[in-house]
Structure formats: structure tokens, C-alpha cells
Amino acid sequence: MGGMRSKLTTLRWRNGILYLLDQRSLPLRKKFVRCRTYADVAKAIKEMTVRGAPAIGVAAAYGLALAAKSSRRYGKAKQLEVVRKAARVLASTRPTAVNLFWGIERVMKKIEEAAGGNESLYKVALNEANKMFNEDIEANRRLGRYGASLLPERCIVMTYCNAGALATVGYGTALGVIRAAVEDKKRVTVLVPETRPKLQGSRLTAYELEVEGIDYRVITDNMAAFVMSKGMVDYVIVGADRVLARTGHAINKIGTLNLAVLAKHFNIPFYVAAPLSSFDFKSDVEEVVIEERSEEEVLSVNGRPISPKNARALNPAFDITPPELITAVITEFGIYSPKELISLSERQ
């Protein structure tokens, strides 16, 4: 499989083990979590050791390879049973990002096809996971080039959460656009909302930009209207955990809808950057399950309480931005208005 494609390694397969950069402890500590079983991968996705729609799609694919590996001494029927169970477990970790289901489906299709033959199911799964790994970087780079073409020589871009190398295999979607613009010698300053409760902005996006030497400022999420009202934001570019191709809705980290409404109010272009692996060509908006995470994430920071002892909280992990608030969607096949997305179904 491919070597280092950026200064950051989100996930790495080596000697039959999946290594995941532990995103819970960044930027203070850089350490890797070893996944030797599919259960390790499921746990890592659930606990957000690895996060970001494209990254968890590829991690789940490697999870299936691990399931096929651990069961490769059994008969094929039994092995298939193990891998199918792994697929169910992995699919149940997080309900919203579509890449997870896409990654699992892609590998399972290859495995089911190969089940009758002589090929090693482990090899089949691993090949497909490696293929997805490489395709993800490639798709991000192409998406980044399309997006960069939208940006002038000098601008201030607000992004959100982390849609960077850490959310993908290695280049990023929204941050991929910014990376590509900087590679073109454009002078981009990035405004980074911290993205409570898990602080993917101030922890992960700031870390990536720091590593790359790209100019940025962290803001708290509630400062977005202020900076927009002061004319300090030229573009908003966010990633997506799921894009509904039929209607043009974008499901992304909680708070994205805030920014989309504000951008509309202040007449700032609002772009969603997402590869086709994040597209859902089937679902209607009513069918999307918004993950509710533990109240504890809101009521504490870094494990320390910030609220009264018996406080209650809400913790929806995602929100839904309707097409009328989205200027365009940047994909690896070009830039599309939300209404045109369905035409991408032939690219699947």
C-alpha cells in the first residue's frame, strides 16, 4: 500500500496490524493505537480514536480484513460467518457518516463474490481496503484542485470541525481545498472554529495547519457571526459526513447549519467539499439517523466537569444543512450545485 502521502498519518497498515493515530489525545500527545481485531477497530471508531467520514470508511474496510485474517484457518463457511458478523458490528458503531456503510459494502461485495472460489478472503478484503486507501487520497487531491480553482490569490476561509488529512487517509476534503490553494502559492488565512464538544477544530485542524505552516486563527464557535459581520470571512468551506444526492442536503458535524445560516445572512459563499464516497444516492432526509452521543461530552472538557453535578445536556453529533444554504458541492468530479448532485450517480 501507499507510503506517507502527507506529514500526517491517520491510519497505517503494517504486518497485519492497523495502526490508528489516536485523535483523542492530539495535539498534546501523538500516539498510535494498534488494532489487531475487528473489535479493536469498532471500538476505535465508536470512541473517535479515528474519526472523519472518509477515514472511518477505510478503517472499517481494514476491520473486515482483520476479521478475515483472524478466521482464515477456519473453513470458508465459518470464515464468511465471522466476516459477516464483523460487518454488522462495524456498521453499528456510528449511524450518520455514510462512508462507513460504503466501505463495509464495498469489501463485503468482494468477499461474497470470492466466497465460492479458491482465493484467500483475507487477501481479497485487504486488497480492497488498500485500494480504497489509495483512492481516497487520489479523490481528495482531485477534489482539492477543483476547490482551489474557486479561491482568489488572497483570501480568508472559514472551515469547520476537521475535514483534513486526519479525517481522511491523508490529504483532506475542505482542508484539501486549502492545501491545494496553498500549493498554488495562494495566500490563505484559515479561521478555525474550535468545534465543541470534541474540539476537532482547535485540536486537529489547528494541528494540521500548524504542521503545514498555513496561517490560521482559532475562534470559539460562537464568534462566527462576529467575524462574518466584520467582513473577515471570504468563504466558508466545510466537509460532510453524508451528502444526500437526491435532495442536496449535507449532513455534517453539529454547528455546520449555524455557519450555513450565518453565511447566507452575510452573503458569504458556503461550500461543501465531499468525495463521492460520502454521497448517499438513496436516502431521503427523514431517513437519516442523527447520532446522539453522551451528555458527558458536553458537560466536561478533557474529562473535567464544567457544569453543576446534576446538569443535563443535549448532544446531537450532526446537523443537516438544506440545499438552499449551500452555494455548491466540491467533489473529485467537479463542482456541482446541490440540485445537480443526482447526475453524479453514474460515477458511482
Place this chain on the structure above:
Amino acid sequence: MGGMRSKLTTLRWRNGILYLLDQRSLPLRKKFVRCRTYADVAKAIKEMTVRGAPAIGVAAAYGLALAAKSSRRYGKAKQLEVVRKAARVLASTRPTAVNLFWGIERVMKKIEEAAGGNESLYKVALNEANKMFNEDIEANRRLGRYGASLLPERCIVMTYCNAGALATVGYGTALGVIRAAVEDKKRVTVLVPETRPKLQGSRLTAYELEVEGIDYRVITDNMAAFVMSKGMVDYVIVGADRVLARTGHAINKIGTLNLAVLAKHFNIPFYVAAPLSSFDFKSDVEEVVIEERSEEEVLSVNGRPISPKNARALNPAFDITPPELITAVITEFGIYSPKELISLSERQ
């Protein structure tokens, strides 16, 4: 001066010392900071030991009483010099909330008037501070009654930051409205955005509601659009650090403008609750100084870093909500549209 007017004591004058409930350590620890000099009060305002526009106005008034007390053995001329210097120091602590200047001006007017006579300047200052203390609670209660009349028997109100007993002498402005509605047996659920960076929502507002037994849920600031889009918010009621009577702008904690734009988008009434002591009858919006606080507040929580070591941040402490986003302003003299506020100048 008046005794306990609510279960929470924001500030208390006893035996020539001003005690301030330390709002930095709430809700985890409840302790009081003793101010024996005006410099202690200035430090407490600057460091947000005491915060909230009405509370810092009254605290500054007591600060002047402390200055007059410490210099009461000097000649009147020298004493006046000390008190005038104290007024300058106290006025320089925080630039945005107008109550600070209002409180200082009110006491200084009394002191300057008494400077030629035989009365003790300390007594004059203390009397005026005590008067402001009592008036603040009274104004809040009247404001609360007016505001409560707007709310139906059952509703969900989103507030912001802390505009409660802790931000005032003892009843609250936005939370005063909610308190008054609950006293009327209305069933109010409160949505409490945490209000980064200093978390006055999850720390202070949640604490007040917990103490009062009022139903509430904490949300992160970026969840506001989500809950509004789901029809979970009937009213937004916020306080103000300064209301510009001439134009109807409300200056309040950073993030207020976010909520105002969102409320407009989702057709939710947006009310500002502010006593006349928060009104500025002179300034234009261009003249208002928005306090910039230290980047450290954004880059850390509870003193622990949440960003890369060299990260930079913005930290404007307030934003400005224009009149077109404000449904009405709730005062102790009734409910006014932003355009009508100037008519209150005769009430000054």
C-alpha cells in the same frame, strides 16, 4: 442595605468590606473574594471574579466607597483626588458594559456635589452604592414581570451567557424573566448554550437553574441552529451589556449575534432584557469599544491547553446585534421595539 434577595449572593457589603462570589470557580467551588480596597474591586472586575453588566456597575460603586473609606482621614481635597483616581482605574477595567460607567458616574456625581460640604464622602458614596444595589433588584423584578407576560403557560426558552442573579445584584434580567414566569407557575424549560470561552452558560446559568429547580438542558453554542431547526425553541431571551437607545443595537456576550441571526432565520422571537442602567443614550454604534481578551481564554479550558503550542486565536468578548434582528427590548418600564428606545431617555 437589603438582605438576601435570592438564593444566590453575587455581592455583599459587610463591615466595610465588599464580598464577591467568585464566579471563576463556580459551580465546582463556592467561595467569596474579599475586596478591602478599590484596587481589589478593579482586579475582580478585570479578572471576571464578578461579571455581568449590572453586577459590575454596582461593584464599581462599592469600589468608590472603598476608595473614600481608605482616604477618610486625609483632608477633603486629598480624599477627592484618591476617589477620582479610583474612578479612572475602575472605569479602565472593562470597556464595553455601560453599567460600569453609569455606576461610577452616579457615585462621582454625589461625591462631587458633597465635596464642598461637611458630610462624609465615604457615607455619601456608600449610600449611593446601597441605593443602586436595592434599585437593581427592584428593576430586575419589574423587568421580569413585564417579560413573563410575553410567555405562554408552557414554553422552551433559549437564553445565553448568564443574565441571571449572578450577573446582577440578585434576580437577573433574561433569567429574571424566566424566574418571574416560573413564579407564575408557568412551565418553562430553558436551553442553555455553554457560552465559550468562559462558559458562563454551563457554569453559571446552569448553576442558577439547578439551585432554583428550573428544568434546563445545556447545549454547546454550535447546537443552537439544530435545536431551532427542530422546532425546540419558542423564544430567545438574552441580556445586554449595553443597549444603544438611539439606534436600537444591543451589545452583549460574543455569540449573541449568532443567535439573533438564527432566530430570524427560523422565525423565533428574539428578546433583549435590559434595565435602564444598561442603556447608552449617547453613543453611536461606531463608538462602542469591543473588548479583546487574551487568546489564552480560547486556547485553553480550565487552564489546560486544547490547541497546538503555538496556536493563535481571536477573542472578542462581545458582539453587536442590530435592531432589525431584535423583536423587542424588555425593560423595567415596559416592552419596547428597538426603534422606540430613545423615548426612554426621559426615565433616566
